Amino acid sequence: MEIRLSCILLAAALLSGCSWFHRGNKAPPEVVAEQPQGEPSIIEPQVPRRAVKTPHIKAKDFELGGYYGVLSIQDFGTNPLYGVRAAYHVSEDIFLEAYLARSKAGTTSLEDVFPDITVVSDSGRRFTYYDLDVGYNVLPGEIFLGRGHAFNSALYVTVGMGDVKFADKDQFALNLGVGERLLITDWLAVHVDVRDHIFETSLTGRTKNVDNIEATIGLTVFY
Amino acid sequence: MRRLLALVLLVQALHGGPANAxxxxxxxxxxxxxxxxxxxxxxxxxxxxxxxxxxxxxxxxxxxxxxxxxxxxxxxxxxxxxxxxxxxxxxxxxxxxxxYPDFASHRWELGAGYGVYNRENLVTTYADFGLTTSLDVELAVQQAFGTLDNRYIATLGVRHTLIPEWKWFSPTAGIGGGYQYIQDKVPPAPLQKSNEMAYVSLGARGFITRRFLWRVDWRHYVVFNNLNVFEDLEEWKFGLAVFF
Incomplete structure (x- = not known):
């Protein structure tokens, strides 16, 4: 009788002990999947997953560079021009571009004939502009040099607006341009551009729109 | 020529070159x-x-x-x-x-556009950071080309997109403050070279394609000056932006 009683007590203690240990574990309720007879059970191996860091793909959508050329300032002759440009290529067709450049105007015909007359002061002859443009690659393609070399290129058009500071005054200017981009390598490009800066001025007596056309050659780096 | 060669080498070094690729x-x-x-x-x-x-x-x-x-x-x-x-x-x-970056949950917008500020031509650029899908912080730097003066305007504000689920067209509203710097072209010089301003705005924005979106905005500015009457200015602008 005593042995029987102690067996029951021991079993009860064991059961309660087991349930005590389970309390801390918070194991999910065991779900026994119904398996078709005769098929081996699927065992998931307890292998810790290795954290694999995949390398990052570098995007080279930005273009930065400089250019040099000539600017024909209407009524003020043709003069050297230098500037910097930055572009972001949004798609294979469209890019956004910003330009900053500087030139210095010459003399008007009136000033040449009558040297005593001054239309613009010396400091006012500085011609500085910034442009914000949208560009479209109209004719992308390849340019061949001999039999062995092919360079990617694109003929593009740009349209935009900006500020021209001339004769010590800021004017709102529209820009229209056409250019050719020739990629020497995937990251180095040569640009040839012709662009027009159109703004309203009354420097020579009457108010009119003037066209200031530039022709430049530039070098840019993609990064 | 040496300078040019040095420049090319420097660019190559900065660029990493094919060796590092x-x-x-x-x-x-x-x-x-x-x-x-x-x-x-x-x-x-x-x-x-x-x-x-x-x-x-x-x-x-x-x-x-x-x-x-x-x-x-x-x-x-x-x-x-x-x-x-x-x-x-x-x-x-x-x-x-x-x-492609998801338009509904994009964070950054960078854009530029044309506008009319106080009946004068305006060039505008802006950067916008999305705090939530409908609330953005917006920084705009603008230049207005007047016949009498030339103004540089910088503003900072918040913009609420009223119905962000509408992808192609969603109205927006915003408020903010800013600063304008006046550069006179024709004498007499303005009484104040710079002013603080506050604005309210109404507008709209929508997705175009890929990473592009369009914006239209109307703003009403109140310019704080040292006169008794504050100056009211209006601005319209539209622009294109890229989102990230």
Whole structure:
């Protein structure tokens, strides 16, 4: 009788002990999947997953560079021009571009004939502009040099607006341009551009729109 | 000439050059029957090489929607994003080709546009950071070209997109403050060279395609000056922006 009683007590203690240990574990309720007879059970191996860091793909959508050329300032002759440009290529067709450049105007015909007359002061002859443009690659393609070399290129058009500071005054200017981009390598490009800066001025007596056309050659780096 | 050579070498050094390109690049396994490599990053460039199924391809870098890759035999060319996205990692997982940024949850906007400020031409640029899908912080830097003066305007404000779920057209409203600097063109000089301002705005924005969106905004400014009556100004502007 005593042995029987102690067996029951021991079993009860064991059961309660087991349930005590389970309390801390918070194991999910065991779900026994119904398996078709005769098929081996699927065992998931307890292998810790290795954290694999995949390398990052570098995007080279930005273009930065400089250019040099000539600017024909209407009524003020043709003069050297230098500037910097930055572009972001949004798609294979469209890019956004910003330009900053500087030139210095010459003399008007009136000033040449009558040297005593001054239309613009010396400091006012500085011609500085910034442009914000949208560009479209109209004719992308390849340019061949001999039999062995092919360079990617694109003929593009740009349209935009900006500020021209001339004769010590800021004017709102529209820009229209056409250019050719020739990629020497995937990251180095040569640009040839012709662009027009159109703004309203009354420097020579009457108010009119003037066209200031530039022709430049530039070098840019993609990064 | 020496200067030019030095400049080229400097650019090459800064750029990393081709020597560094192979250091730690993504390697993918082709799962399509073949992967076409084009000679340039554009739809019209001819196919110059084809990589077969189960071959490895190394991704060097991307330009817009195209990826410069190198085949296991060393041939290099450009692969379209959609095609490269169907490859796998060597571990069998999907290739981590970043998808287009999602318009609904984008964070950054950078844009520029044209406008009319106080009946004068305005060039505007702005940067916008999304705190939530409907609330943004917006910084605008603008230049207005008047006949009498030239103004530089910088504003900072918050903008609420009223119905962000409407992708193509959603009205917006905002408030903010700013600063304008006046540069006179014609005498007499203005009483104050610079003013603080506050504005309310109403507008709209919508998705165009890929990474583009359009914006239209009307703003009413109150310019704080040292006179008894505050100056009221109106501004209209529209622009294009890129989102990230």
């Amino acid at each position: 192979a250091a730690n690049n993504l390697v993918l396994v082709v799962t399509d029957p073949y992967l076409e490599m084009h000679s340039g990053p554009g739809r019209g460039f001819p196919v110059i090489y084809v990589i077969g199924r189960d071959e490895l391809v190394t991704v060097l870098y991307s330009r817009t929607d195209w990826f410069k890759v190198r085949a296991s035999r060393g041939n290099e060319g450009w692969v379209r994003r959609a095609e490269l996205a169907r490859t796998l990692l060597e571990t069998g997982e999907a290739a981590p080709i970043p998808p």
